[in-house]
Amino acid sequence: MLRKIRNYFITGLIVLLPIVATVYIIFAIFSTLDRVVRPVIQIIFGREIYGLGVVLSLALIIFAGIFAKNVLGRRLIALSEWLMVRIPVVKQIYITVKQIIDTVFNQTTTTAFKQVVMIEYPRKGVYQLGFVTGHGIREVQERTGVEVMNIFIPTTPNPTSGMLVLVPKEDVIYLNITIEEGLKLILSGGVLVPDWKNRIKES
Template sequence: MRRLLFLGLMAIVPVVLTIYVIIGIFEFADNFLGKFINRYLATYFGYTFPGLSIIITFLLILFVGMLVRISRMRLLKAIEAFFSKLPLASKIYFPIKKIVEFLFLNSEKKFKEAVLVEYPRKGVYSLGFITNRADKNFEKRLNKNFYNVFIPSSPSPLTGFMIVVPEEEIIFLNISIEEAISLIVSGGLLNPQDLK
């Protein structure tokens, strides 16, 4: 019975939370623009259109994305420069930007491979992701190949830290980036074989 309860929770909780977040986003968009749009429609046309603000918000987001693309990211850089000059706003804007980038950019493109590295001490291993080859200066000075490895925090891989590791000290894993992220997010509860 306990196992059935657990399986039921596993099936229902992610669905309910996903629906809750999506409804929350739509309600926020509807409340944010809906008041103004519906007031205008009621005044001039005598009716309201529930949900129109969601469509307008979606189109506005697409329009801003198009402007950023046309300006070759100059618009985004200008926005970042503006917020970086505001002490309090920069502390809010940049962490939110990082979260949005992590959620909406394909992590498989950001991370090259899932690996294990002996860290933070001998005999203890951390799951990480190779992000790139290390700077050539490391390799020239120490005469070894080095990689930049991102060690994410668990259960939220939005934060973490980067370490530079010699190639011979990296254990390359035969799991996908998605499987490794699931392992981190679940706090080790979901192993790659559990996902298949």
């Protein structure tokens, strides 16, 4: 009984922690920006204007995005990243958060992966989730005499790292889930499982 309660607690924590962390981070960003721009608003208008701090905060974030798109902005971001990865404690936090954000928001990742599959790895009877990245290399096909597929096996909870395995086509098991659902499954360590039954009913 205690083990079940512990498992439920851990599962609930894993599910709620990203949501709470996301809300907290967004709230902290807007609260900080609002505190910064509030004195400016009082100086310009002589009084506080409800909601204007949030509007200016949004404008500041959009401006930061525009700034990051030009040459000078990219150079300054590269410099800040260079400094971040050289601070001992900050380095680990920054790299982890950046990798997760890049995985979630970077469209290149989802377009590079063609389909979610399963393969038996590292031994028979044990299955790994992977993403098809291509239909093998011609030299490999010719030397082995087998049609192989390029499968990227990601790690949990950071799917930006992993390894490439070349698997015979007949040994690849295709799954009826999207790339985004596969990434969520990896990121959550298997907690956020796609609703396969409802999908079959809909089809």
